[in-house]
Structures are given as structure tokens and as C-alpha cells.
Amino acid sequence: MTHEQRKLVNLSHNVPHNKVVASNGESMSVGALGDYRFRLKDSDADTVLKDVLCVPELSVNLLSVSRLISNGIFVLFSDEGCQIFKKDSFHVEGRLVATATEVNGTGLILSTMPMCLLWRM
Numbered sequence: 001m002t003h004e005q006r007k008l009v010n011l012s013h014n015v016p017h018n019k020v021v022a023s024n025g026e027s028m029s030v031g032a033l034g035d036y037r038f039r040l041k042d043s044d045a046d047t048v049l050k051d052v053l054c055v056p057e058l059s060v061n062l063l064s065v066s067r068l069i070s071n072g073i074f075v076l077f078s079d080e081g082c083q084i085f086k087k088d089s090f091h092v093e094g095r096l097v098a099t100a101t102e103v104n105g106t107g108l109i110l111s112t113m114p115m116c117l118l119w120r121m
Helices: 065-070
Strands: 008-012 019-021 027-029 032-038 047-054 073-078 081-086 090-094 098-103 106-112 116-120
Antiparallel strands (some): 032 047
16 A cells, blocks of 8 residues: 555556555545556566555555565565565575465464575575
8 A cells, every 4th residue: 555646557546445444443545546666676677566555644655565475576574674575586595494375465374493594696
């Protein structure tokens, strides 16, 4: 979701949901739907997320990790924050630490093991 309608392309006001509800219970109107283009660091091409909702009342953009992954993007969380990579721009070394399966757009951790390392190519 974004509050920046000007960053959406292929804009449509025919939206599947006309309201979203924040974690505090506040309901906000959805103004439009479109494709959001952005450029990842060290990338020569834009990445496009399709069917992004425009919610003008939001103060920040919200990204869905499952939507990023389904668009060919790898997301790494650590104690330093979050890093986002194109799938072809990283290399993993080490032992697998956990596996998860997507369930209704969320991750379910099935098992855990010792630490894994991620190396950027």
C-alpha cells in the first residue's frame, strides 16, 4: 500500500476493496489501484509490484513480504534491519536454519537449525 498515487502506473479507480483497517482499528479509504515502480540499489532496471492499493491517509508506504517474494524478490531480515535483493543477485552459503511454507500470505516456520550465511554477488 502507498499514499503516493503519483508513483502508480496503470492506475484504476475500480478497486476490489474500498476500505482498509489499520492495526489501531481505524478505517481508511482506498483511492485507487495501480502498479508501483521502484529501483533496487545496484539495479539497472525498475522492479514493478502489481495491484498496489493507494491509501491517501497512510503516512508511510507498507510492503508485503509475501508480495515481494511472489514478484521475484528475496528479503533478508537480521538484527541490522531488512535487506531486499533480486533473486539473481545473491548467493547463500552455510546450513539451512529454518524452513517455512506460505499459508494465506504469511510464513509458518516449520523447523529451526543453526545459522545460515547470505553473501551478495
